[in-house]
Amino acid sequence: MTDQRERGSDAGQWASSGQIExxxxxxxxxxxxIRELIYQRAGIVLAEHKREMVYSRLAKRLRHHGMTRFTDYLSRLERQPDAKEWEAFTNALTTNLTAFFRESHHFPLLAEHIRHKxxxxxxxxxxxSTGEEPYSIAMTLLETLxxxxxQAKVIATDIDTDALAKARKGIYPQEQVRKLDEARVKRFFQKGTGNHIGLARVRPExxxxxxFMPLNLLAPQWPIKGPFDAIFCRNVMIYFDKETQAKILKRFAPLMKQDGLLFAGHSENxxxxxxxxxxxxxxxxxxxNK
Known part of the structure; x- marks a missing residue:
């Protein structure tokens, strides 16, 4: 579930009340x-110091609706629990920092695990997120199998529907793709031409x-079925409290094969x-219990 989308347009000044003008x-x-609503909706714990980020991200939604007060926006949300705007609210507060073959030591481990399946x-x-991780998994499958x-399948889910829309397109700036070794770039990407110069698209294979499908890890039912050879849940748990983390891990267990692997982020334990x-x-x- 992450970029630094803190693009506040005006640095503003601190008022005596501690609020930003x-x-x-x-x-x-x-x-x-806002902190309570996003926790209830997505399990995300927003720290006090995230106030600037919250303002800059949700301000667009208020302006989109012609509103000037967050109070009015939040009241509308709470009056309409099934409104489409909840999706935009959640997307705005979801962070998407990712890259191809991020935490690269995981992929040789995955390759060794599946090699003789x-x-x-x-x-x-x-x-x-925006697709780099599941496509990296798919490339590893192609290289290994x-x-x-x-015959293999990667189920890629995220709560952020905007990120998933980008992921489905599979189109990325060439600057991002050039960070991969040349052999992988040639094998797995198509170079954009004409109006697509400067872009690269993952190949159809x-x-x-x-x-790709939307999924909220806090939802009572998940639209997926195991068992899985591996589950990647990297750099997600850091946004949840320990109680939520424990609940999700408990739900992961029955979805894994007995020898399955669970991959976590570098700062997660x-x-x-x-x-x-x-x-x-x-x-x-x-x-x-293996």
């Missing part, structure tokens, strides 16, 4: 409501392995949160 009114009570390989990427990769998993090493976990 802006063209839109965000009170202490409004900020507290007889059954079709299935992997769940639970925070797909050869012709058998056509890569995108064919990935199925599940060892003291859930007894369902044990650390294998390098932020990779296996089922504790």
């Amino acid at each position: 802006r063209d839109l009114v965000l009170t202490d009570a409004d900020f507290a409501r 007889q059954d079709p390989v299935t992997i769940w990427c639970s925070a797909a 050869g012709a058998k990769a056509s 890569v995108s064919a392995l990935v199925e 599940f060892s003291y949160i859930s007894d369902a998993f044990k650390l294998r090493g390098q932020t990779v976990y296996t089922l504790a």
